[in-house]
Amino acid sequence: MHTGNFQHLTMATKKSTSSAAFYDVDGTLIKANIVHAFAYYALNQPTVTGTIAQTIRTVASLPLFWVADKVSRKAFNELFYRYYRGMSEDRLHVLAEELFTDMIEPTIYPGTRSLIAASRRAGCRQVLLSGGLDFAVRPLARYLGIDDVIANRLEFSKGYATGRLEKPFVAGATKAQIMRDFALAHGIDLGRSYAYTDSYSDYPMLAVVGHPTAVNPDLRLRATARSYDWPVIDLS
Amino acid sequence: MRLARPSTRRDSDEQVVMIDNDSAPRILFHGENFLLEDLPVGTRVIYPKRPLAPLPNARAAIRYALNHPEEMEPLHALLTPGMKLTIAIDDISLPLPPMQRPDIRETVLEIVCEMLADHGVDDVHLIIATSLHRRMSEAEIRRMVGEKVFHAFWPDRLYNHDACDPDGMVTLGKTRHSEVVEMNRRAAESDLVIYVNLNLVPMDGGHKSVGVGLCGYESLKAHHTPKTIVASDSFMDPSNSALSSSVERIGRVAEKHVKVFHIETALNNRMFSGPADFLMKNEDNFTEGDRLKFQAMKWALDRTPRALRREVFMRVPAAYGLIAVHAGACEPVHEKILKRCFEQYAVEVHGQCDILISGIPYISPYNVNSTALNPLLVQVMALGYYFHMYRKRPLVRKGGVMIVTHPCTDAFDPKHHPSYIEFFNRLLPETSDAYTLERKYQDEFAYDPSYVELYRRGNAYHGAHPFYMWYWGQAGREWLGKVIVVGSDNVTVPKLLGWERADTLAEAIAMGRAFAGRSAEITMLHHPPILMTDVM
Numbered sequence: 001m002h003t004g005n006f007q008h009l010t011m012a013t014k015k016s017t018s019s020a021a022f023y024d025v026d027g028t029l030i031k032a033n034i035v036h037a038f039a040y041y042a043l044n045q046p047t048v049t050g051t052i053a054q055t056i057r058t059v060a061s062l063p064l065f066w067v068a069d070k071v072s073r074k075a076f077n078e079l080f081y082r083y084y085r086g087m088s089e090d091r092l093h094v095l096a097e098e099l100f101t102d103m104i105e106p107t108i109y110p111g112t113r114s115l116i117a118a119s120r121r122a123g124c125r126q127v128l129l130s131g132g133l134d135f136a137v138r139p140l141a142r143y144l145g146i147d148d149v150i151a152n153r154l155e156f157s158k159g160y161a162t163g164r165l166e167k168p169f170v171a172g173a174t175k176a177q178i179m180r181d182f183a184l185a186h187g188i189d190l191g192r193s194y195a196y197t198d199s200y201s202d203y204p205m206l207a208v209v210g211h212p213t214a215v216n217p218d219l220r221l222r223a224t225a226r227s228y229d230w231p232v233i234d235l236s
Numbered sequence: 237m238r239l240a241r242p243s244t245r246r247d248s249d250e251q252v253v254m255i256d257n258d259s260a261p262r263i264l265f266h267g268e269n270f271l272l273e274d275l276p277v278g279t280r281v282i283y284p285k286r287p288l289a290p291l292p293n294a295r296a297a298i299r300y301a302l303n304h305p306e307e308m309e310p311l312h313a314l315l316t317p318g319m320k321l322t323i324a325i326d327d328i329s330l331p332l333p334p335m336q337r338p339d340i341r342e343t344v345l346e347i348v349c350e351m352l353a354d355h356g357v358d359d360v361h362l363i364i365a366t367s368l369h370r371r372m373s374e375a376e377i378r379r380m381v382g383e384k385v386f387h388a389f390w391p392d393r394l395y396n397h398d399a400c401d402p403d404g405m406v407t408l409g410k411t412r413h414s415e416v417v418e419m420n421r422r423a424a425e426s427d428l429v430i431y432v433n434l435n436l437v438p439m440d441g442g443h444k445s446v447g448v449g450l451c452g453y454e455s456l457k458a459h460h461t462p463k464t465i466v467a468s469d470s471f472m473d474p475s476n477s478a479l480s481s482s483v484e485r486i487g488r489v490a491e492k493h494v495k496v497f498h499i500e501t502a503l504n505n506r507m508f509s510g511p512a513d514f515l516m517k518n519e520d521n522f523t524e525g526d527r528l529k530f531q532a533m534k535w536a537l538d539r540t541p542r543a544l545r546r547e548v549f550m551r552v553p554a555a556y557g558l559i560a561v562h563a564g565a566c567e568p569v570h571e572k573i574l575k576r577c578f579e580q581y582a583v584e585v586h587g588q589c590d591i592l593i594s595g596i597p598y599i600s601p602y603n604v605n606s607t608a609l610n611p612l613l614v615q616v617m618a619l620g621y622y623f624h625m626y627r628k629r630p631l632v633r634k635g636g637v638m639i640v641t642h643p644c645t646d647a648f649d650p651k652h653h654p655s656y657i658e659f660f661n662r663l664l665p666e667t668s669d670a671y672t673l674e675r676k677y678q679d680e681f682a683y684d685p686s687y688v689e690l691y692r693r694g695n696a697y698h699g700a701h702p703f704y705m706w707y708w709g710q711a712g713r714e715w716l717g718k719v720i721v722v723g724s725d726n727v728t729v730p731k732l733l734g735w736e737r738a739d740t741l742a743e744a745i746a747m748g749r750a751f752a753g754r755s756a757e758i759t760m761l762h763h764p765p766i767l768m769t770d771v772m
Contacts, residue, residue: 021685111693118400118692119685194685213686226650229657231686233694 021119024197025130031107085163100139111235176204255279260519264595268545279758284767287506290557305564317356322426329601330436342382362394365449368698371396399452411485415458420450442570443487462670462710470624500573502560505765509555589759590752592632596642608647619712635717637748644724659702
């Protein structure tokens with residue numbers, strides 16, 4: 001996979017730290033997930049009819065999303081982000097701030113801020129590594145004082161979403177490769193770095209660092225963490 | 237089991253018994269089970285003293301102590317309406333095992349809280365002085381402080397100390413030795429701190445209560461070091477302990493900033509009672525009933541899974557009784573309590589030995605209600621606690637052999653001891669040198685955000701705690717020529733600890749004699765209950 005041209009969004013001045021903390025977002029730092037975010041957009045269409053149509057379409061598709069997620073996170077992303085097709089880039093960006101205030105901020109887990117504060121005191125560069133969309137994650141990153149955001153990016157054509165993601169997708173095994181590239185580009189020692197996630201699908205991002213930690217883990221990740229003696233923490 | 241030899245010894249000799257041809261085999265703890273072993277003729281077995289009689293009326297004794305304190309005004313005279321007051325309480329690490337209800341802390345707290353209410357003191361917080369120990373759970377706190385206090389204060393005004401809360405800690409200054417003095421902010425900003433202590437071993441209490449119980453990592457760095465442990469001869473003898481000296485300096489600085497009214501208690505050593513009371517006896521004095529009870533217990537334990545055995549042991553509280561309570565200024569109070577503790581624990585012994593045998597039980601101060609006594613804690617029980625249970629000079633000669641009995645199962649409680657797991661599996665294979673570990677890795681573990689989170693919001697020991705456990709054993713490692721563990725269920729754990737292993741005690745003694753000489757003098761410490769030796 002070629003990720004050398006991957007662009008991440010730097011939220012703060014780069015520091016000469018040599019370790020980083022990589023956080024998955026949905027289910028790890030916040031209770032909400034990308035489906036919640038999409039639902040918010042669906043409910044906030046420019047027209048009433050558009051809102052009704054998009055909401056019905058979203059609700060009807062939930063079983064399909066569930067099945068796709070069980071097949072693979074990549075398949076889920078490809079299917080899920082098609083639903084953004086036709087949405088205006090300006091509107092998505094403007095609504096992102098309201099999305100954060102209305103939906104994401106209330107679902108930040110109680111322990112999130114103290115974990116990030118402890119990590120910062122330990123000298124780690126703070127990186128969000130999310131399968132969510134960059135414009136939706138950015139307000140959260142700013143709120144938490146995160147240094148860098150690596151997230152999926154919607155492809156836009158003439159100011160409207162095409163329903164496809166720019167590559168590489170941020171999901172599963174790709175996360176590990178992205179972390180390696182990030183570490184190489186920023187002088188980060190992955191052996192001294194930390195990764196936090198709630199889902200077994202993010203096993204690769206845990207496997208690539210010296211200090212993996214399962215956060216509010218699903219059953220499979222909990223079992224894996226226990227068998228590998230990884231710490232298991234509960235931020236909820 | 238052989239018939240008991242009639243007891244003909246004088247009372248004064250009952251703590252030191254020499255094994256002869258007619259002696260019964262001895263019982264040794266072996267984790268969550270026991271070993272019954274014949275010892276070589278001439279082996280010296282040292283028993284704890286009999287439990288001292290408890291005070292007949294504990295509540296009256298506590299009230300008397302509060303009203304007749306040492307070098308301070310009576311507690312009621314220190315109280316004014318509207319004052320800010322904090323009560324700090326020793327945590328679950330003692331006594332071992334937890335005592336039958338009411339815990340003595342419950343009794344003290346009920347009396348103190350009534351007095352506070354009578355004097356219009358409403359701004360009261362109760363803090364479990366955990367230092368870097370794990371947070372006690374709600375159920376554990378409820379059991380310790382009792383329903384009345386729990387319902388009145390939990391959870392807003394009764395909580396665990398948090399040494400990693402940047403807003404909850406304050407630095408008070410430094411000692412003349414440049415030791416950082418940190419303290420819980422609530423306590424430091426109070427008009428009065430009342431410390432409710434419970435002394436189990438002589439390293440507890442005194443300035444350690446506030447100086448350690450309410451401090452943070454930066455303070456502990458001053459004295460929780462291998463160098464300090466090695467300079468403590470022993471750390472269970474406060475008058476010869478570099479650890480105690482450092483803690484005293486820190487405590488004195490802390491008490492320049494905040495007035496502390498100490499309430500210290502001492503318990504007797506009645507660890508076993510009821511059906512298990514025979515474990516307090518010399519095996520030569522067992523009745524037929526005692527032998528039957530032990531055989532039945534051993535039969536059942538041999539057929540019970542380890543986890544269940546552990547659960548059973550953990551659910552049997554000890555029938556400790558209060559033997560002293562004093563209140564007032566730190567040093568005079570602690571001096572009186574220590575004197576009483578040594579009356580209970582100290583046994584006079586003449587001469588050192590070449591081979592010291594000791595059984596390691598299922599419990600330590602650091603694994604109450606945990607799923608295992610993990611290998612690092614086995615190590616700390618052997619080379620930390622049991623090695624250091626002396627005054628004047630170590631019970632075993634320099635270069636001697638220590639034989640311990642424990643399965644040394646490679647099992648850790650991931651909820652209570654997550655950082656121990658990494659320490660044991662990642663660091664010890666690289667080096668067992670405590671000084672290198674301290675320099676190279678201690679801060680990494682202490683500031684590890686996952687371990688900080690687990691300490692602050694979970695129920696885990698602080699990331700640096702496994703280092704302290706390793707340092708606790710440093711003096712023993714430097715003093716002893718060899719450590720042999722009997723009945724280890726694997727080879728990896730003893731190897732990582734730097735120990736040799738033997739399948740039976742006889743084999744271990746033969747190995748010890750091969751090392752220390754055929755005429756090696758052998759001594760067995762028959763505990764628990766706890767005992768200390770005054771080695772003449």
